[in-house]
Amino acid sequence: MLFLADNSLAESFMIRGIYKMPFKFLGGDVWITTTAVSSWIITIILLIFGIYVGSKFKNAKDIPSGFQNFIEMAIEALNGMADSILGENKYRFINYIGTIFLFILTSNLSGFMGMRAPTADYGVTFCLGLFTFAIVQFQGIKNNGIGHFTGLFKPIPVLFPINLIGEFANPISISLRLFANLLSGVIMLGLWYGMTPIFAQIAVPSFLHAYLDLFSGCIQTYVFCMLTMVYVNDKL
C-alpha cells in the first residue's frame, strides 16, 4: 500500500499547500502551494539576473570580455536556435522565446536548489501551452485572415473534426510533454530519497540528478521552445 494509502512518502514529493488563504474562490479553498512559492523564487532570481545584466550592459565595451562575453554568447546561441526555424522572422518572436526559455530552464533546474520544480505542476505547463496556442492562433488570423478558418476544411470538408482536434491538441501535447518529463523526475528522486537507507543518499543520487534534472530538463526546455517556434512558423 505504498502509493495507494494516505502516506507521508507520496506527500513528500507531491504538490503541497503551504498557506490557506482566508477567502474562497468559486466555492473552493485557495492555497499557496509549493509551486507558487518556487515560481516566485524563480521570478525573483530572474529579475535580479536581468537587473544585473542590464546594469553591466550600460557600459558595454566594443571588445567584450568576461561576463559580457558570456551573455553575448548566450544571445547568439538563442538567435541561432530561432534562426534555424523562423528565418528572417525571428526578431518578432525572440523576446517571447527567450523569456520562456529562461523561465522553463530555471524551473527545470530548480530541483538542484531543493525546490519542487514549478514545471512539474500541470497548472504551470498548461498555461505555457495556452500562451503558445494564443500566439499561434493570433498569428494565423493575422497572416491568413479568413483562410485560417477555411483551412480547417481542406483538403476535403470531411476532415474538419480531425483538423480541429489537431489544432487543439498542440497546446495539450507540448504541455503534457514538459509536465510528464519533470514529474517523472520528481517522483523518481522522491522515491529514491524516501525509500533508500541513509548511506545510499550521499553520492549516488547525483547520477539521477544529472540525468533527470539536468539532461532531461535542458532537453525539454529546448524542445518546448523549438516546438513553439515550429507551430508559429506554420502560421506565418
Add this chain to the structure above:
Amino acid sequence: MGISGQDFIYGCSAIGAGLALIAGIGPGVGQGIAAGYGASAVGRNPGARSDITSTMLLGQAVAETTGLYGLVVAIILMFVKPFG
C-alpha cells in the same frame, strides 16, 4: 477477513497503472530507430553533426509523447485515485 471493495479498486488501479506503462515500448523502439539513423547520418556527414543532433532530439521528443501519455495515465491512477 476479506478484501473490501475499496482495496479491490486500489489493487485494480495499480494493475491498470502497470498496464498503462506498456505504452513505453513504442517510444523506446522509435527513439532507438531515430538515434540509430542519427548515428549513421553523422557517420556519413560529420560536418552536419549539430544540425543532425538537434533534429534527432526534436524528433525523439515528439516520439516520446505517446509514452508520456501512458505515464500520465499511470500516475493519475496511482496518486489521484479517480475511482477510489
